[in-house]
Amino acid sequence: MSKVFGSGNTACAMAVKDADVDFVAAYPITPQTAVAEKIAAYIAQGIMDANYLPVESEHSAASAIAAASAVGARVFTATASQGLLYMHEILHYAAGGRLPLVMANVNRAVNMPWCLYADHQDAVSQRDTGWIQLFAASNQEIYDSILLAFKVAEEVQIPVMINYDGFLVSHSMMPFETLDENKIKEYLPPYDPSWRLHPQWGGTFGNVTFSEQYVPYRESLTRDVKRAGELIIRCAREFEELTGRWHGGYFDVYRPEDASFFLLSMGSMGKEMELAVDLLRQEGIPAAGLRLRVFCPFPKEELSALLPTGTNLLVFDRNLVYGSAAGVLLQESRAALYDRRDEIRIAGISVGLGGEDLPASLLADKAREMIQEVKK
Amino acid sequence: MKIKDLSTLEYITPGTGACAGCPSTIGLRIIGKALGENAIGFLTPSCAVASMGLTPQTCYTFPALNICFASAGASAGGAAMALDALYRKGKLQGEKPVVFNWVGDGGTYDIGFQGLSGSAERNDDYIHFCYNNEAYSNTGNQRSGATPQFALTTTSPTGKEIGQKNMPLLMLEHRPPYVATASLAYPMDLYRKVEKAKNITGFRYIEIHMPCCTSWRFPAADTIKMSKLAVRTGAWLLWEGEYGKLTLNGVTASLAEGRRKPAPLENYLKPQGRFSTMFKSPDKDKHLAFIEYNIHRELEFMAGRAKLLK
Amino acid sequence: MDKKIVQPISRPVQGACGVTGTWRSQRPILDTSLCNGCLICWLYCPEAAISREDRDIDFTYCKGCGICAVECGKKAIRMVKEEIK
Numbered sequence A: 001m002s003k004v005f006g007s008g009n010t011a012c013a014m015a016v017k018d019a020d021v022d023f024v025a026a027y028p029i030t031p032q033t034a035v036a037e038k039i040a041a042y043i044a045q046g047i048m049d050a051n052y053l054p055v056e057s058e059h060s061a062a063s064a065i066a067a068a069s070a071v072g073a074r075v076f077t078a079t080a081s082q083g084l085l086y087m088h089e090i091l092h093y094a095a096g097g098r099l100p101l102v103m104a105n106v107n108r109a110v111n112m113p114w115c116l117y118a119d120h121q122d123a124v125s126q127r128d129t130g131w132i133q134l135f136a137a138s139n140q141e142i143y144d145s146i147l148l149a150f151k152v153a154e155e156v157q158i159p160v161m162i163n164y165d166g167f168l169v170s171h172s173m174m175p176f177e178t179l180d181e182n183k184i185k186e187y188l189p190p191y192d193p194s195w196r197l198h199p200q201w202g203g204t205f206g207n208v209t210f211s212e213q214y215v216p217y218r219e220s221l222t223r224d225v226k227r228a229g230e231l232i233i234r235c236a237r238e239f240e241e242l243t244g245r246w247h248g249g250y251f252d253v254y255r256p257e258d259a260s261f262f263l264l265s266m267g268s269m270g271k272e273m274e275l276a277v278d279l280l281r282q283e284g285i286p287a288a289g290l291r292l293r294v295f296c297p298f299p300k301e302e303l304s305a306l307l308p309t310g311t312n313l314l315v316f317d318r319n320l321v322y323g324s325a326a327g328v329l330l331q332e333s334r335a336a337l338y339d340r341r342d343e344i345r346i347a348g349i350s351v352g353l354g355g356e357d358l359p360a361s362l363l364a365d366k367a368r369e370m371i372q373e374v375k376k
Numbered sequence B: 001m002k003i004k005d006l007s008t009l010e011y012i013t014p015g016t017g018a019c020a021g022c023p024s025t026i027g028l029r030i031i032g033k034a035l036g037e038n039a040i041g042f043l044t045p046s047c048a049v050a051s052m053g054l055t056p057q058t059c060y061t062f063p064a065l066n067i068c069f070a071s072a073g074a075s076a077g078g079a080a081m082a083l084d085a086l087y088r089k090g091k092l093q094g095e096k097p098v099v100f101n102w103v104g105d106g107g108t109y110d111i112g113f114q115g116l117s118g119s120a121e122r123n124d125d126y127i128h129f130c131y132n133n134e135a136y137s138n139t140g141n142q143r144s145g146a147t148p149q150f151a152l153t154t155t156s157p158t159g160k161e162i163g164q165k166n167m168p169l170l171m172l173e174h175r176p177p178y179v180a181t182a183s184l185a186y187p188m189d190l191y192r193k194v195e196k197a198k199n200i201t202g203f204r205y206i207e208i209h210m211p212c213c214t215s216w217r218f219p220a221a222d223t224i225k226m227s228k229l230a231v232r233t234g235a236w237l238l239w240e241g242e243y244g245k246l247t248l249n250g251v252t253a254s255l256a257e258g259r260r261k262p263a264p265l266e267n268y269l270k271p272q273g274r275f276s277t278m279f280k281s282p283d284k285d286k287h288l289a290f291i292e293y294n295i296h297r298e299l300e301f302m303a304g305r306a307k308l309l310k
Numbered sequence C: 001m002d003k004k005i006v007q008p009i010s011r012p013v014q015g016a017c018g019v020t021g022t023w024r025s026q027r028p029i030l031d032t033s034l035c036n037g038c039l040i041c042w043l044y045c046p047e048a049a050i051s052r053e054d055r056d057i058d059f060t061y062c063k064g065c066g067i068c069a070v071e072c073g074k075k076a077i078r079m080v081k082e083e084i085k
Helices: A008-018 A033-044 A058-070 A081-086 A088-096 A139-156 A181-187 A211-243 A268-282 A300-306 A328-336 A360-375 B023-035 B072-088 B105-110 B113-122 B167-172 B187-198 B220-233 B250-256 B265-269 B273-280 B284-308 C040-044 C067-071
Strands: A003-006 A023-025 A051-053 A075-079 A102-107 A132-135 A160-165 A174-177 A251-254 A261-266 A287-292 A294-296 A312-317 A345-350 B039-043 B064-066 B098-104 B126-132 B178-183 B203-209 B239-242 B245-248 C009-012 C026-030 C077-081
Touching (some): A008 A033, A008 A160, A008 A174, A023 B072, A132 A139, A139 A160, A139 A174, A139 A211, A181 A211, A211 A294, A251 A268, A261 A360, A268 A287, A268 A360, A300 A328, A312 A328, B023 B126, B023 C040, B105 B126, B113 B167, B178 B187, B187 B203, B203 B220, B220 B250, B250 B284, B265 B273, B273 B284, C067 C077
Parallel strands (some): A102 A160, B178 B203
Antiparallel strands (some): B239 B245, C026 C077
């Protein structure tokens, strides 16, 4: 174990280096670029034994790692924003084909107009691709989540996306700890798929289907995405036992004691929210923070279990569902809590779009506005 | 090497979904005999995929991954590179398989062009086969970048206004280790080129002309006859190139050197229903002369290109 | 976790797309006395339905395209109308 002072992108690249990845394909995009650069440098320096394909597009990055995964390699790519959108077709392909890709997405606004800063529209637009999506809020959490992602992806054979906010996290220097090779080996066994694209295994992959063949594949995917939630928690617990490091389960819960107002958010906003909760608590408002770590599969039951009867959920989305009141988290929350609509009041807003600065004071202001709304 | 010496290995099993007279399955059979058992293939959406059988059955005996339409360059390149890492790291043992694409003109000339160009520039290690039937035959004959001028397709219903691009030459100008064109009418030439490509490392591109009886509208029995006429009229040129050096082959070389007269163009075009509107047009002679001019121009151009680098 | 992962894998079988011999409207007939065993019919069969050993045609799968008849240099194969039984 060594202590590093580095950026979120460095934490990401170092985890990939340490995870015995065989193949990386990447295309540069702000604010992901340093990930693509650092991995290339590690390989060139001989401190990472992997092959690197400097592809000509994100569609190709995803196509390359999907095929590489099919031949049995442990694979990785990283992207952001438009790059993620350009991969969209292959995201469906990989999840449907049960290929355990791991990708870092450095959350950034999508066009038009162009905007380079933190925003979750890129990731939430991929909600229905069948990928598992995690959101990390610190460099330590990025490093640890990458290792967890490989373990989860390969066990359940569903691809995993680790999200972290552009610039706010990707470019912020923070201390983090790596993990020794022997401990990683203990935590993350070699990838040993039951089928490979290889003459030894044979067979063709992805022939056409009619509905009677198609439906069982879709059913198994949605069933296993749902089940992957438990697996994520189990793997996080195993990691805690091994390292003592714990970032939360489905949620990173802050000051839940006697809380009436639960402030739900994802990403770096969720860390800032802790300060907002402190501000509100100082005023005597019983607030708590819920930083969602597992966006897909959305933890419906677990959210409900955190909220006692008579409490309020205030949802902060860093994305928009166009034409609706706020964002995807609000919609998911309302759906999750529909059966308890007489017990729990819900309000939501979209904030922080395009990297809009979100100091704790502003989040507290927004929380107060929503408290007035739910009190009506 | 004679037909009798070819391997008994078959890349297809009888009972395919391909049209009667399909050139693609013939092509797969020939390249399979050269590539052998230690190979993996990538297929993009095309007739070759639509006709390979429904999950969980397939008529292809080689291991293959059906990939997305624009993915051929990156997927094959990525798989080859990943295999290289797995063998180097001892995670797989034995001889690394040959990686190849079996992709139509749509996946090569059009939607797959960017990925292939990037792949050729990077010199990714696989063989790209373009089976060029000059249209989107799988979806019912729409125009592609490989469709010749005046040909009727459902998206060029009055005849295509412009000719095809010279895709193999574009690939040659990436200066990869090997680029070749081939025809089913000259199977041993095709076989030789595949075997040659197999023993080269890096990006290799082989484009096979595939007269499609369904889209072009000629009798299924004449698939090979049309292949032959395409070469003998000069409408399809046979050549190969290494690192940008180009050599004309066989009949094409004879035509270029004037040792052989091209076969009458009408023999090739008239039996093809896709040119029926052109043949009925009052400008028929003008159009035919234009096609002939372009064939001649292309032959001269390629012969000239061959002389540029010795 | 349920280890039974459902990946869309297909295995090669004969007749993956059915008994394609039923598509046939014409049937190739080989006159073995004219055959010189050049194997061009074997090589050019899109269905791999002609035996390399004795040019026996597998009528379960032969679609009757007629390429073999056109390409046979010895005119040993002729196409006859398929009789409906």
